[in-house]
């Protein structure tokens with residue numbers, strides 16, 4: 001056997017699905033040593049998750065590639081609800097907006113997971129030399145408890161082995177077509193990665209070890225390990241952690257086809273309840289595709305491990321169920337892009353981390369149905385929450401205590417998600433009530449109300465993190481002009497713990513309108529957004545001069561947290577949005593802290609904005625929308641992931 005290699009890394013990511021790639025992408029923005037391994041020989045090319053909610057699009061925008069998603073995806077604007085009439089024939093009963101109007105500048109879209117993974121890979125490559133190591137499988141895990149509290153130490157050792165090509169690419173069936181990377185690929189039966197197939201990790205580990213001579217083992221010493229390795233998570237197993245929750249698993253059939261049909265709403269998102277043939281969710285997709293989701297059956301977990309005979313599930317069975325539900329409308333296809341069946345219960349991990357050194361994210365800590373299109377979103381948002389915290393601790397910008405907030409923040413979301421999915425599942429899958437006396441049936445007005453309410457949750461905008469070292473919700477009342485100002489009253493339209501809402505503001509120097517959120521790039525910086533009010537008012541301008549002097553002083557907290565060799569704004573950036581006319585203010589009249597100077601590139605013209613009328617894109621009314629009094633002003637400290645940490649008076 002060849003001698004084992006050894007490497008030291010800051011972060012080792014296991015699994016390159018949406019959760020793992022989001023994390024690698026975050027870490028690519030910092031100069032820290034990261035490796036990411038995946039047991040599969042290729043990324044996925046089609047199918048699997050496809051829904052992208054508003055919040056996810058905001059996040060992808062902060063990484064500069066939402067435009068690719070926005071252009072290629074199908075935009076879901078309206079939902080149609082179909083129910084049986086008094087004769088049992090389905091009819092359209094309601095139309096509701098798919099995304100609550102005004103909740104975000106992005107509406108929900110659909111694009112398959114393989115494309116999203118492609119965009120992440122491109123973004124990671126552009127910013128770093130991190131590359132996904134495919135066909136690489138962890139085979140052993142050790143944790144040195146004695147080193148857990150020393151954040152300069154490497155307490156984790158993971159042994160990895162490279163799989164042979166065949167092991168890394170299990171057989172798939174059927175015909176070939178061109179995938180999104182332009183290569184010939186089999187039409188995946190989707191069962192390839194489905195959890196209806198037994199987890200093959202142990203078989204792969206055995207195969208890798210018997211092939212020891214060709215597959216040299218490597219020992220990776222890591223400061224942090226993040227298990228993004230899906231519902232069967234190997235990392236979770238090493239920690240001995242469990243997913244807890246419902247004992248029932250549902251089998252979902254998913255079919256991606258170009259439909260040939262006379263059903264009038266095939267290009268709308270539809271929830272269709274038939275009188276007695278079940279329900280189908282119709283999701284119009286990119287490239288003329290339509291996805292059908294059908295809940296095929298339920299199994300009690302525990303009997304035969306809760307597994308069903310997957311060979312009994314075929315695209316024809318899924319199509320036949322859909323045809324029965326859609327009757328008397330006709331549905332058929334000649335092109336099927338992908339199909340799958342997979343088994344899912346509603347479960348949440350009991351622990352998300354081992355001593356803040358090993359973390360679990362995505363499907364490794366929560367599983368739920370695909371109906372509300374949450375899987376990929378919540379998984380990516382887990383590691384969006386974790387990535388900057390890990391990077392800041394590795395870089396020494398932050399105390400390691402911030403890492404505890406990963407579990408408190410994301411477990412809360414996972415639990416809310418499971419509760420939401422639970423309620424929604426019953427309403428989606430139940431038989432519609434025949435009349436008000438039919439207590440076993442589902443009331444369609446209740447379904448509609450749940451759908452509307454669920455849409456706020458499903459947009460991702462409703463996330464509201466609780467108080468912690470990095471969420472200061474409590475109001476520290478302050479007396480100003482004989483008035484007691486509680487913090488939340490300083491900006492009634494901004495909720496500490498909920499992502500910073502966005503309105504348009506004008507760049508002071510060139511008059512270009514920007515959505516404020518566009519200025520909050522995911523580059524790891526904390527931000528202080530100063531709302532000084534009207535700068536034409538002498539007292540406000542004077543207050544701004546004093547604040548600028550304080551922030552720019554040699555002993556200011558900004559300089560304390562910023563390494564000497566880095567630029568003034570590299571850890572904490574100050575943005576200003578003043579009320580009133582751009583024309584009443586000159587950038588260079590403001591203290592340097594608000595538009596820092598650099599010997600090579602001069603003044604920074606991208607830090608000061610006005611809440612003013614634009615020439616072509618209206619008036620964002622930032623002060624009115626954020627509920628900030630333009631006489632008092634306010635400042636908002638925003639985390640690197642766009643969540644306000646605290647509101648303060650000036």
Ligand code: FAD
Pocket residue numbers: 014015016017018019020037038039040047048049050051113136137138190191193194195201228229230231232233234235254340341342361362363364369370371373374375376379
């Ligand atoms: P995953 O996407 O599962 O990624 C995990 C990655 O880890 C994979 O690349 C895997 O190869 C790798 N991995 C696993 N074990 C190891 C190991 N031991 N070592 C190294 N690497 C490992 N959601 C929907 O919303 N709609 C759908 O229609 C839908 N269909 C689905 C169909 C299938 C077959 C599956 C499996 C899931 C489906 N989902 C769907 C769920 C959705 O794909 C997930 O919620 C989402 O992908 C979760 O992202 P993740 O990164 O946490 O995990």
